Structure formats: C-alpha cells, structure tokens
Amino acid sequence: MARPRGRIKTARVTVNLDDRAYSALQTIADHEDAPVAQIARRAIMDFLVREGSRVQQPVLPLRGSFARQSAEERR
Incomplete structure (x- = not known):
C-alpha cells in the first residue's frame, strides 16, 4: 500500500513508543516488507x-445553486 502522492496535503506527526510497541511494529513491517511508517499510517x-462514527463532524455550508434549493426542491 503506497502512500498517496500529488495534491493530498500531509502533516508530519511524531510518536514516542516504548521498546515493546516499537518491536511489535517493526516485526509487522518486516513481515510485510514495508516501512514502519507505512504500517503506522495504516494503523492510524x-x-x-x-472511531469516526463517534466523532461529530462539522457541517460545511453548501455553495452554489444547490445550496439555495430547499429539501423539497431537491427531491
């Protein structure tokens, strides 16, 4: 699973793991012949x-003609 490239904006995150957790992560990465960072990204x-269904997502306003239509008009 390659990391997406192109227009996707990314952020760098630093995570501190104890030796046991890092060793487990490294074992998985070795088994899958992948970098530890790729395994960590997939886990995240x-x-x-x-967990996404438990997080309240912000409601973004609509723009354009669709936003001006009522729910009845869109049906």
Whole structure:
C-alpha cells in the first residue's frame, strides 16, 4: 500500500513508543516488507475509520445553486 502522492496535503506527526510497541511494529513491517511508517499510517487510518462514527463532524455550508434549493426542491 503506497502512500498517496500529488495534491493530498500531509502533516508530519511524531510518536514516542516504548521498546515493546516499537518491536511489535517493526516485526509487522518486516513481515510485510514495508516501512514502519507505512504500517503506522495504516494503523492510524484503521483507527480513524473505526472511531469516526463517534466523532461529530462539522457541517460545511453548501455553495452554489444547490445550496439555495430547499429539501423539497431537491427531491
């Protein structure tokens, strides 16, 4: 699973792990022949998907003609 490239904006995050957790992460990375960072990104994304339904998402305003239509008009 390669990291997406191109227009996707990314942020750098530093995480401190104890020796046991890092060793487990390294073992998985070695087994999958992948960098530790890739395994960590996948674990974070899996966590966000799993927990995402519990997080209140902000409501973004709509723009353009669709925003001016009422719910009845869109049906």
